[in-house]
Amino acid sequence: MVVVVALAVVGLVLGRPPSGAGSTALTATARTADVAVTVTASGSLADQYTYSIAAGTTPVLTASAGTASAGTASAGTASGGTAAGGSSAGTSSAAGSTSTAGGGSGYTTRSISVSPGQAVSKDQRIAVARDAAGKDHDVETPVAGHVRTISTAVGASASSVATIGAGRTLAAVDVDENQIAEVRSGQTARVTFGTGGGTVTGTVGAIAQTADDSSGVKRYRVLVQPESVPSGSRIGMTVTVTIDIERHDDVVTVPASAVTERNGHDTVQVVGANGVATTARVEVGLTGDSAVEIVSGLRAGQKVVIGQTGSVPASTGPRAPGAP
Secondary structure (H helix, E strand, O other): OOOOOOOOEEEEEEOOOOOOOOOEEEEEOOOOEEEEEEEEEEEEEEEEEEEEEEOOOOOEEEEEEEEEOOOOOOHHOEEEEEEEEOOOOOOOOOOOOOOOOOOOOOEEEEOOOOOOEEEEEOEEEEEEEEOOOOOEEEEOOOOOOEEEEOOOOOOEEEEEEEEEEEEEEEEEEEOOOOHHHHHHOEEEEEEOOOOOOEEEEEEEEEEEEEOOOOOOHHHEEEEEEEEEOOOOOOOOOOOEEEEEEEEEEEEEEEOOHOEEEEEOOEEEEEEOOOEEEEEEEOEEEEOOOOOOEEOOOOOOOOOOEEOOOOOOOOOOOEEEEEEE
């Protein structure tokens, strides 16, 4: 639920009924809503694993969640199943054009039987390549997944045939160093896809233990698993992830500007039906990004003062802290 605060400008004199040319105060209505402390970061959709395939050699793991891998890995290291997000057709991964070092030397592509975006199963033939001795060899997928790029053509070298995206489709985002300590695996997140792509719930997974400071700011890669990926999404598309650090649902909330400290206690100025504002002591719970939880001392539906649009004349009753 999104916290919605109703605002109004009313004429009132703090501590007594309105009279004369009293001040005008900006008010808000206490509402039942959700309060959350969040961390927001941007990034892109990425395959959990990206493999580069060539004729006559072991497939190479070229990227993990969009981050280029310096080493090689056996095809069996991808964790199972068909990659999520089969709609991510035709878009190469960040490392999608990487050739397999030393692979396919002396091989020539004879035929290609797949296209970018196509779902493939483990050990499926995707091409045929001929070696220097004139013998044909099947080029097969090491894992189930989706074809991301085709990097050869009939008659061309088979030193790089295709890239395969495997595993899950993840939202890979980078969190600043001053916020990363608050992020933990298992936290709930909301993943927003591009412009107008919708928002789904997700779960925080792996969190990098080393920073990337290539931009001059230390940031840590965080991987979030969306519950689903909208049709039409593509690997590399921009995503924005909002991670719930702490969240209280269906509680009484007011804007933070409504709460002031007075004599060591949190208070609000409650506006009565007659326009009189009186001081009420409240117990504050979670202070969220855009609202404050009120545990006791205020009911949903009551109006509170959140600011002044003019000066407040002296009164004989209680005054808001800082009022002239």
